[in-house]
Structure formats: structure tokens, C-alpha cells
Amino acid sequence: MTPIIPRSKEMRILQPGAPAGAADPAVQSRAGTLVAPALSHGAGERRTFYLETYGCQMNDYDSEFIASRFLEEGWAPAERPETADVVLFNTCSVRQGAEDRVRARVESFAGAKRERPDMLLGVIGCMAQRLGEDLQAGNGLVDLVAGTDTYRDLPDLVTQRAAAAPGTKLVATPQDSVHTYGITNYPRPLDGPCAFLTIMQGCDKFCTFCIVPFTRGRERAKPWREVVEESRRLVERGAKQITLLGQNVNSYRDGEVEFSRLLREVDRVEGLERVHFTSSYPRDMTTEVFRAIAECRSPAEFLHFPVQSGSDRVLKRMKRRHTAEWYLRKVEEAREIIPDVQFVTDLIVGFPGETEEDFQDTLRLVREVRYAECYMYKYSPREDTPAVRLPDSVPEEEKSRRLTELIDVQRKIGMEILEEQVGREMEVLIESPSRRNPREPFGRTRNRFMVVLPEGSAQTGDLVKVRLEELRGSTFRGVPTETGE
Secondary structure, three states, X not given: OOOOOOOOOOEEEEOOOOOOOOOOOOXXXXXXXXXOOOOXXXXXXXXXXXXXXXXXXXXXXXXXXXXXXXXXXXOEEOOOHHHOOEEEEEEOOOOHHHHXXXXXHHHOOHHHHHHOOOOEEEEEEHHHHHHHHHOOOOOOOOOEEEOOOOHHHHHHHHHHHHHOOOOOOEEEOOOOOOOOOXXXXXXXXXXXXXXXXXXXXXXXXXXXXXXXXXXHOOOEEOOHHHHHHHHHHHHHOOOOEEEEEOOOHXXXXXXXXXXXXXXXXXHOOOOOOEEEEEOOOHHHOOXXXXXXXXXXXXXXXXXXXXXXXXXXHXXXXXXXXXXXXXXXHHHHHHHHHOOOOEEEEEEEEOOOOOOHHHHHHHHHHHHHHOOXXXXXXXXXXXXXXXXXXXXXXXXXXXXXXXXXXXXXXXXHHHHHHHHHHOOOEEEEEEEEEOOOOOOOEEEEEOOOOEEEOOOOOOOOOOEEEEEEEEEEOOEEEEEEEEEOO
């Protein structure tokens, strides 16, 4: 199992009723004016909540579901965390740094809690599931610890904690290997034409470096008809691209259909132009999945295909269940079936026992596959994972050297792939205004190359035929040749 991509941010603010990504007025000053007396409402007054999300796209989806549950129970969103009756931190545990950021964030509420002792702070999600009773943050500031299988019941848990004695820390970390959930009452408008949809939860693979099976539980799949119906609802709300999410998304099986059939069913949703999926597990990537991508209209020619290492010896230690040779054959098969497919992968250097020869095997694999993108990391030990007990740790300096060399190799390959695209015509989905110049539309091709168009040439949500005229950094300058919908 690998973290879900992209990893451009660790923390996002969810303000239901506001567009996703809207600026948070209190980001710079967290100890501002304290207004609403917590959980002490008169008749007709609504309790308020505030939700911050750390980590991956699945956590974003979870936060949308959590916010919808609070709204269904009559709560109102707070504009600022300092004024909320309850502040919830939806957390990530993939790396220690993510947990450290949450602890620091909780500690920043010490002054607010002194002014309003009835304000509740809750740590929820993967960090809460992993640590449970042992979760410590902010010298006793945390009132609620709720794991990844409590989201449906969070409003009730908050109410229970509010009724408990001062200083009580309510801990709820049950494990549910059966139920899934979907969003029917969305808490805010879509921010552009791209949406995310979790189709399965959990992981049964138990790679030795990964904490996720211990925080997300066993694999269980949302029924395929619910996935299709939720896709329709997202399209009705304005989505033209949906990314299907799961810890091992292509391991999907709901008892009726497996992943390739699900892709074909989702492809029938009218108005849905593109389907991406992440994260995938190589051993569960079948020929039928490749054929579904090639034969259907919406699945994009872009595969997140995490290899982790190019060394069979290291892969065995990681318990990845594939060899480098098997992986390369699968890449070749995909390229034979799917025209113009591009690959992105995850790589870890400095895993315990990795020798220089093992590292050179990884470089050879990267050069042979020629990835469009790579997510590259130094190995970071995670408490409670089997890998922390492996001998022969790699010195930190050597990890850094290997990571730098790997980045240099991949950067050269990535730029070569981009340069090969100049002059081609591709379909671009306009996702938003450009960050550098908001008057210029920004979008991506089906295989996720970034493109900026001239001012006034397209609107967010448009599908545009574009000639890639020039490459600036890693972004193309494009000229429309034909405008779609």
C-alpha cells in the first residue's frame, strides 16, 4: 500500500458552505477573538464545528462525509476555529512528520482552551486509530480521540464527550471490517470540475514499511451500484473528472464485480469525461483493467503503479509480492494495450539492508520504465510496522545521497518525456485559473501534463483541444485548436 497522490499539502481547511480551497481568515493568527460560548446554546441556537484535514485525498473525502454528518444532525459550520464549539483534526499517520504537525497544531489552541474551557478538541482519523489511549498532544488539551471507523457516529461522540466530566478524554477506536460509507448530502460546492470518490477502504497487503493496515483495517469495498450512483451525483454537481480512491484501489471486489468491471460501469455515467484511480497495487493490476482503460471512453491513459524498489531483495524485505522482472513485464503489457499511457510511481531509498547494488537496480528500473512522474522518499521508520525490527539500517547521510541521485535521474527522464510532447495536440480539461496569472486558464491533459492557455481562451470546466506549443519548466503553454464542452 502506498500513500495516495498527489501530496502537495499536508493540511487543508474544510469550511462547509464555502468553496473548497477558500482562504481561511484565521490561518495566520490562531489565537484571535473568542466569541461563541462553547456548547452552551439557548433555544434555537446551533452548535458549531470546524474541521481541519491533514494528509491524502481519502482524508479529504472522509472530511466531506464527516461534515455532512454534522450538518444532518443540525450543527452549523464555524467560520473560524476559535469560535467553534468543537474543532476536529482529521489526521494522517503515514509519516512521523504528519503526526508531529498535528501535535503542534493542537498545542496552538492552549490559549483558546483557557479562555473557553468548554471548547472541545478532537483528534480523529489515522493518528487517532494508531495511538488510541496513548495519544498525547498539548498537555491534556485533547478531549476526543476517534478512529477511522467512527465517522458516522462523530456527532454523537462529541455530544457524549460534552456531557462528561471536565478533563475527560473520550477514546473510540473500534474496528469495522464490513461497512463503507458514501456522501449524499454534500457540505459545500465543488471547487472546479474534479472530484474524488472513495470506493474501498482498508488494506490486506501488510507491506513491512506501512502503517495503513493498522490504521484503516481490512479491505472492504463499497457496493458497485453505490459507486455508480455517487458518480452520477458528482456529475450533477459539476464534476467532469472523478478520481476513484482506495488504499489499494484496483483490489476492489464487492462480491459482484471486480475493478475492471467497475471501470466499465462508471464509464457509462453520462457527462463524466475522465476517470483516474489511485493508489494501485501492482499484483492486482490485471490485463482486464488495461483493456477497460483502452476500450472505454473515460478512464485516462495514466497509471499510478507503485514499485517502491527495483531490487528483488529489497522488494522481498518490503513484502511487496512482485519482482522487478514481473513489474517490467506488466509495464510492457500496459503499453501494448493502452496507447500513449504514462506511468507514475512511488520509490523508497535507504530501506533497511539496501546495498549500493540494490540502489543501482532501482536506478536501472527507473531508466527502463521512464516514468512521467515519481514520488521519491528516504525510508522513515514507523513505530508498530515490521520494518522497524529489520537489521542493517542505512545511515542517514547515505539515504540522502541516494535520494539526491535518484531525483536527478528521474528529473532528466521526466523532462525528456515532456519535451517529446511539444507540438502535439491533446485534450485539456480546464481545472482552474493559473496560479501565476489568474486570467490564464490552467488544465491538464488526459495523462496529466500541465497546460496553461492564453487569457480568455477557455473557462473552468471546458474541454479544449490544444496544441502544446512551448514548455516552460514542467508546464506547457498551449494554443486552443478546438473547444469542446
